[in-house]
Every structure is written in C-alpha cells, then in structure tokens.
Amino acid sequence: MNATIGSVECRSLLADGSLLTVSATRRPRAGRAEVKCTAPGDGRLAERMQEVVRLARHTETRFDSRDQVVIGIDHAPAAGERDWELAVVLADRMVRGVWHGHGPVLANGWSDAWHLGRVDGHAVEVRALPDALLGGPGGLAHLGQLSGHPDPAAAVSTARAWFPLHAGGAADSLCWVEVGVYPLGGDAEDEECAIAVPGQDAARQLAVRQALAGARHFDGRTGKGGRWRTTVRFGEPAFQGRSFELALVLADRIARGREFLPRGRLIASGQSAAWHAGRVDTVEHLAPKCALLLREAAPGDRILLPQAWQAQLPAGFADGVRALGASLACVERIGII
C-alpha cells in the first residue's frame, strides 16, 4: 500500500528557545480515526493535540472522511506550555491543502476556543524571526484572517487585502493592508476624522483618508453623520507609491460588510483620482508585478488589476493564474458589476 500521500512540516518556538517541529502526513483512512497524534512519551499531550485539531476543523465547511492525518512532534514541550497549538492546527490544514503557507512556517499561538477559529494569544517572544505567525490580538487573532476574512464573532470587523510591492525584482513581495472598523456610538464625530493610520507619515495618512472617504461616498449613503471608527494598518512600515489604494478600498468594503468575499485572499493593485466615482486607474510596473503574482497566487485567491492592464498582460498570465486555482479580473470600477 502506498502509505503516504503528502507530508508537511511546521515549526514552533518553545519557551526554552528550542524549535519544535510538527510534521503531518496524510494517508488513506482504512477505517481508522480521522486524526492520529503522536508525542514522545506523553499520552496526555497527544490527546490534547487531537482535541485541538478536531475543534479547529469545526470552522471548515468541507469534510473528507477518506483521509487520515497523522501528526507528530519531535520533542515534548514543558508541562503547561501551549504555544505549539497553532502550529499543529496549521500543519493539519496544510497537509490537506486547506491553507497554503509560503516557505517554512513558524507559528506560535494558543486558544481556548479553537472551535470558533479564535486564536487567543501567544506566550513566547519571537523577535529574531520576522516571518513568524503569532497568535492573539495584533497578530493572528482568527484563523479566517489567514485569507483576510473578518471574524464572524468579534465586535470589530477586520479585513485584509494584499497588494504587490515592487522593489527591484528579487525583493518584490506581497504586502497586506488591514482595515478594522468599529461602530461609532454617537452621531457627533465625522467619519473621515475617525480614520487612524498608526505608524505612517502625514502624507500617507492623508492619502488613506481621502481614498476611504471617496470610496465611501461612492456607496451613496450620505448624511446621517459617521457610522464607523476606522483603523488602517500596513504589513510594511515604509513603501512608495499609491498602488495600495485599490486593496485598501476593497478591504474597507469587506470590513464594512458591503462586498462579496473571495474564498482565499484578495490581491489588488490600482489607484484612482476619482474614488467618489468608483473609478480604477492604472498603475506602473506591470511586468514585475505579474511575475510576482504568478509566484504568490494560491487556490481561491482573487486578483484584481486595472482595466488598462487587460491588453498588456503577458502572454499566458491569465491561464497561469487560473491553473493555480486563482481568479483574475481587470476592473474599470469597483462595486457590483
């Protein structure tokens, strides 16, 4: 019998500074339990691992009873330590193709409510490794956030969208922009003044405010004062240009519950001189951004580019994106059709 279909690894940093490796494999189930966990010398730890995985699977819609996932860790963490939980959950998702991590994944986080997809926090400081996924507020607070979706149980609606950053070729990367909205209690404040962009300079703050105010005007709900207090965060502290605007505007629409949701991430590049009309204008660096998108796109992702790019897209780009399971559209304006 061909025992192994696939195998992945996911790491987690322990309190004593050592790296824990979680490895997951998938094999035909053959009448066994859907998840099997092994931990060296500790039956109770294996039980907790299985419980965590089963609870976290409650947030998924698709269930496949044909596979058994076997998850093992290479050495046991100290008693009471729970930061490995997120790594186990992510390994279980990666081996079944539910989530696609890029490169080696280092994750630290624990939760008391995995069945709601919530990640409550992390204990270990991971400063040396900038790509680490850290659970809890400020990092990964909810499993749906991996693809930018708002938490269906939180009072703050937070959505992420990604945009390609061109930095001379080799250092090109996808950067996220996160919009969190919270209902304004009274009717006193102006919505535009209640947009905060911590950690960015005045020019960027102004650009963000103008784009959001314009795009919200496009909704056609004027008057009635402000509805939302808004916080905008960026994955990279410093970058040039305005091509983040389309991603920002769409993340804002998703956070406010006014846009269809993509299955995976939303990746967009575009700016506008007239957000109040919903128009999307062209941006620069077509070729390197398309090459980056082909490298980064994962199944379920939605890629939005300006209409002006439609005729100039590299040959085979659209087919390549579709073959990866993502969908592509060149849009002239935001909103429904």
Added chain:
Amino acid sequence: MLGLFKRTTPVADACELGRTAVALPVRSGCTVPPAFPVVIVDARGATRRAGAAASKHVELRDGELAYAFHPGPYTVDLLPFAGAPEIGLRTGFAIDAADPHASHQRFDLYLASEAGGRLGLDALAAAMEGALQRELADGGLELPPCATIDEWNAFRLGLNQLLYMRFGVSVDDCVPVDLAGTHDYAAMLAARALAVQAKAPAASPAPATAAAPAADAPALADARALRRLFLELPCLMCGLRLAALPACPELFHRQQALLQRLDLLSVGAGAMPTLALTAPGQALDASEQLRRVRHSRRATVSLDEAWALLARLKGVSPALLAPLYDECERIVANLEADCDGRRRASAEVAA
C-alpha cells in the same frame, strides 16, 4: 385535561398561502381551489399530485398527508455571504407545474422529506440561503469581489441549477441589492459587543431553563434526518445515473461502483437501529445517543452536498467530469462513515 379543546391538526390560515407560506397541510375532506396544486404524500413517503379537476376534493387514505402549495412567484432577499450582511441578492422564484417527463417532482420530494407541516416562505428562504452560502464557501459557485459580467452569468446559471436541483424551484430573476436599509452592520457589531460584555459576568443561570423544552429535540432531529436519508438516497441515485453520463470506460466503472455503494447505503438507511437502544430491551447512554444524532445530522449535510453536486454535474463538459467524480466519491465516503457511526452502539475506532 379532558381534551375538550384538542384539535387533530392546527387550522391553517389559507389566506397566508402565497404570501408568508409556500405550502400548507390540508385535511381530508377539504376542497382546494384549482389554482393551488395538491401534493399527496403516502405512508411510505411516495408523492403524487392530486388530479387536475376543476376544484380538488381531497380524500386521504390512512397515513397519507396532503399539502396545497401556491406556485408563486415569490421574491426573497438572500445573503450570499454571512460575513457581508449589507449586500444581498433579490431573487424571484416560482414553483413550476409538474414536469410530465420527470418520474418525480423535486419540490414534491422536498415537501415529503423536509417540510413536516407548514412550509413558510421564511423557512424556505433560509434553507435556500444556507445552500447558497455553503456552495459559495466550498467553491462550487463563484461570486468574487468586482465580479465581471461573464462571472456573474456563470454564477446565475449555477444558482438556477442549484436551487432547481435542491428545492425544485426555478429562479426567474436575481439581482444584487444594497441591504443597508434593513441590515445595519454597524448596529449588528454594536449588539455583538454588548453580548460579549453581558456574557462575561453571568453565564450560569441560562442553560437550566433552556434544556427543559429541548429534551426530545435530538430524537426529533434524528428521525427527520433518517427520513431524509430514506427518501432522498434513491432519488439521488436516479439523478446520478442521469446527470453524470460517463465519458470513458474508467469513469463508467467508477460510476457503477458509486451507484452500488449508494444502493447499499439506501438499503442501510431503511434498516437503522432505534436511537435509544443498543439491542432489543437494552437502553443506550444519553451521550452515545447524542453521538448517533450527530452522525445522522452530518449525513444530511452530505445529502445537501450531493444535491449541489448533481446541480454542478448538469451540463458539465466531459473534460471536467473527473474532479466532480472525485467529489462524488468523497461525499459517498462521508455518507458511509456517518451511516456506520449512526448504526454503531459505541464510539471506539482504531487509531
């Protein structure tokens, strides 16, 4: 308690038919106006339409149930994504007259297996919304942000197929609408924040009162799920035979294997052990009963997925057939696992 005021069936308000109710149960001896088709469900769950006389006098035999339904048209607002409450789809649909070519009418089957009494428009709309949200989350339908006109048309086609296959209704109109007037997301989030604050201090007194009326709810849910399995599995097999015409010998063998497994499942669904007994005269633990109910409920989820898959199989090009067969095998495997779990008296499985 002399039973003086007991009625055998609650009196239905016929005026709500076509407005808030889609179908109402009809008692034997009633006369139904000719505009409303009548579906009769017999004791074994088979359905037939009452004859097309000028006005129908309903005469029922033992164990039979009759429903009169209004063919519509109805208009409902469906939310395609639970996370986006301010954008909806205004959907107009109707229930067509009986198709003379079909051996069974899907809407009649829906009434027989899931309605269980009055079928309100809100209940039907909620079921339709659930099916739509599930299919969008699974990727069977695509409705991405900034959908182009081609993507919208493909979505509409898929939606029509889905709702026809699952509920037997035909969609004649569907447009995106801004629901900000009725669904205020800001107010919902504020209510959520209040609920989170209120739950933290006092969480204990609530469950005691809530548990009392729900005591026989699991048994009822289990009975309904088994009824669905018993009635719908044969129709699913029939649909699979017609919809998924195999394109090559390999697919033909896979289809035969699937049909055989479904056949076994449907025989098994007709012979499920009683929920509360392990063996004749031996009661089963409450926790094991709940496990059985969980399995039967999950089996109905697989049934929903199977109907959605049949909708996708309609008119698919032969090149795309293989992944859909794989999906079909997944659903059948899930059904087998859950039916097996429902039958077993204890949870133990080898690691």
